[in-house]
Amino acid sequence: xxxxxxxxxxxxxxxxxxxxxxxxxxxxxxxxxxxxxxxxxxxxxxxxxxxxxxxxxxxxxxxxxxxxxxxxxxxxxxxxxxxxxxxxxxx
Numbered sequence: 872x873x874x875x876x877x878x879x880x881x882x883x884x885x886x887x888x889x890x891x892x893x894x895x896x897x898x899x900x901x902x903x904x905x906x907x908x909x910x911x912x913x914x915x916x917x918x919x920x921x922x923x924x925x926x927x928x929x930x931x932x933x934x935x936x937x938x939x940x941x942x943x944x945x946x947x948x949x950x951x952x953x954x955x956x957x958x959x960x961x962x
Contacts, residue, residue, distance in 0.1 A: 873905050929959060933961065
């Protein structure tokens with residue numbers, strides 16, 4: 872199972888920094904999880920960033936042979952405080 876860890880951009884109004892890759896490393900402990908560390912983003916909306924990351928993750932999964940065209944992928948993620956489940960057709 873491909874697991875995508877997205878670092879969080881943190882600001883104190885003067886500087887920006889990115890959270891660590893610790894969640895991706897922790898995924899290595901669980902059998903069957905293949906961690907992928909995504910790029911952080913400073914987009915205004917979470918949904919735009921999530922769609923971009925989901926597209927990049929499915930493209931990576933196709934390149935690695937985890938899925939092929941015509942497959943369906945279940946994506947679990949958060950937008951703000953809401954948990955979202957998406958079923959994505961691989962094209």
